[in-house]
Amino acid sequence: MDKSTIICRCEEISYEEIEEVLTNGATTFDDIKRLTRCGMGPCQSKICHSLVASMIHEKTNTPYFQIPLPRMRMPLSPIKLETLATNSTSFSSVKSVMDEVELEDGKVR
Amino acid sequence: MDRSYETIIIGGGVVGSSIAYHLSEQTKEAVLVLDQKFPLSGTSGSTQAWVWVHNKTPSWYAEFSMYSAELYSYLSKKIGDVEFKRTGGLSPFFNEADREKAVRLAEAYEQIGIKIKVLSREEALEKEPFLNPDVVGATYSAIDGNVNPFRLVDRYMRAAKKNGVQYSTYNKVTEIQKMPGKFIVVSEKGEFSCKNLILAGGTWSRELGKLVDVNIPINQLRGQILVTEPLKPFLNYTISGLRQAFNGEVLIGYSMEQEGFNRATTLDVIQETANMAVHYVPSLKKAKVVRAFSGIRAMPEDGFPILGKIPGVENLYVAATHSGVTLSPLIGTLMTELILEGETSIPIDRYSISRFAK
Numbered sequence: 001m002d003k004s005t006i007i008c009r010c011e012e013i014s015y016e017e018i019e020e021v022l023t024n025g026a027t028t029f030d031d032i033k034r035l036t037r038c039g040m041g042p043c044q045s046k047i048c049h050s051l052v053a054s055m056i057h058e059k060t061n062t063p064y065f066q067i068p069l070p071r072m073r074m075p076l077s078p079i080k081l082e083t084l085a086t087n088s089t090s091f092s093s094v095k096s097v098m099d100e101v102e103l104e105d106g107k108v109r
Numbered sequence: 110m111d112r113s114y115e116t117i118i119i120g121g122g123v124v125g126s127s128i129a130y131h132l133s134e135q136t137k138e139a140v141l142v143l144d145q146k147f148p149l150s151g152t153s154g155s156t157q158a159w160v161w162v163h164n165k166t167p168s169w170y171a172e173f174s175m176y177s178a179e180l181y182s183y184l185s186k187k188i189g190d191v192e193f194k195r196t197g198g199l200s201p202f203f204n205e206a207d208r209e210k211a212v213r214l215a216e217a218y219e220q221i222g223i224k225i226k227v228l229s230r231e232e233a234l235e236k237e238p239f240l241n242p243d244v245v246g247a248t249y250s251a252i253d254g255n256v257n258p259f260r261l262v263d264r265y266m267r268a269a270k271k272n273g274v275q276y277s278t279y280n281k282v283t284e285i286q287k288m289p290g291k292f293i294v295v296s297e298k299g300e301f302s303c304k305n306l307i308l309a310g311g312t313w314s315r316e317l318g319k320l321v322d323v324n325i326p327i328n329q330l331r332g333q334i335l336v337t338e339p340l341k342p343f344l345n346y347t348i349s350g351l352r353q354a355f356n357g358e359v360l361i362g363y364s365m366e367q368e369g370f371n372r373a374t375t376l377d378v379i380q381e382t383a384n385m386a387v388h389y390v391p392s393l394k395k396a397k398v399v400r401a402f403s404g405i406r407a408m409p410e411d412g413f414p415i416l417g418k419i420p421g422v423e424n425l426y427v428a429a430t431h432s433g434v435t436l437s438p439l440i441g442t443l444m445t446e447l448i449l450e451g452e453t454s455i456p457i458d459r460y461s462i463s464r465f466a467k
């Protein structure tokens with residue numbers, strides 16, 4: 001790997017960009033992800049996580065077994081919103097901002 | 110690493126890092142930020158990051174939020190590109206009863222200088238053509254917008270470090286001792302001492318307060334958010350419930366659950382959030398969801414920021430709030446004034462922790 005090697009193909013993040021945040025104090029995959037977007041694309045780090053682990057190992061001398069795995073997110077593979085939607089329009093946990101505006105004696109609190 | 114500091118800030122999230130940055134602009138005295146993990150690993154890194162003002166209530170809280178939102182353009186000039194966009198904010202409603210509320214809101218806020226327009230169905234659809242044609246109307250204000258929270262905290266941190274602030278990360282504070290004229294802060298990586306101590310622990314404020322025998326009544330409120338694949342730009346405004354980021358992704362979510370520190374995402378709320386998305390913007394149904402994440406909001410017991418000195422303990426301060434992204438430029442500015450000059454340019458008495466001592 002040299003400085004221009006693309007580590008994260010989804011987000012096109014290079015070795016150099018990851019190296020920079022590692023020297024700036026990031027120590028885990030998820031730290032690197034939040035600062036560079038490495039691993040935030042559609043493959044969810046399936047391609048880059050071992051490359052990043054080797055960089056963390058190299059730069060911080062952390063043994064491989066102590067490097068935490070990236071946090072995987074639902075749905076593990078992209079799916080359409082309509083597949084998730086149930087077409088209900090009654091909501092319980094999901095709020096609307098207008099619901100939170102309360103009137104008191106016909107006036108905004 | 111030095112062990113003695115003028116000021117130590119516990120918590121390196123958007124609030125703690127903003128205070129660190131603003132402080133470092135004004136003073137050359139040594140400042141240390143301690144974070145139990147790494148900045149962005151908690152609330153600040155799991156948010157839609159709206160800069161939101163227009164339907165905050167009551168009006169004095171909206172006014173406070175407005176002053177902060179107005180600082181963003183200047184802040185971006187100083188710390189670098191944080192992808193701040195003043196898009197304007199749109200809150201659609203789907204029943205006539207909400208129009209009455211909207212009109213009252215607009216009337217009340219005109220008096221404090223927040224311009225809110227109540228849009229008809231046609232006006233709402235003209236502004237945001239992809240909204241559900243069943244929409245009844247919307248409130249609109251030009252003051253709202255959004256920002257990239259990762260860029261924001263990273264930029265605060267980099268700018269603070271450039272000005273000499275030190276960060277110690279993955280370093281949990283385990284004990285705080287009050288000595289005459291100073292604090293001893295015991296952490297996993299050793300002891301530090303400081304004159305001023307600022308508690309900016311966000312969701313963990315209550316736990317942090319226990320170390321100094323102060324009740325900081327902050328609770329946790331979970332929010333779950335869906336992120337789509339990048340789509341061509343098609344949403345013009347920050348809609349209360351969803352927004353399109355610079356890179357084309359749409360972030361969707363406005364859920365609230367009391368689940369403590371449990372950061373799981375759950376199918377029921379993911380489905381409800383998907384329902385909201387297709388209800389607001391029907392054409393989103395063909396968009397793919399790349400991931401879901403959840404974040405734990407810091408929610409003060411009465412919903413309002415807890416800011417300022419902690420009475421009875423000299424040089425001890427607290428800054429803990431909901432809406433840390435919206436408020437961080439102002440909180441950083443005011444806390445800096447308070448620490449260096451003993452008073453603030455905008456009154457924060459209303460936000461004192463002493464209001465809970467009854």
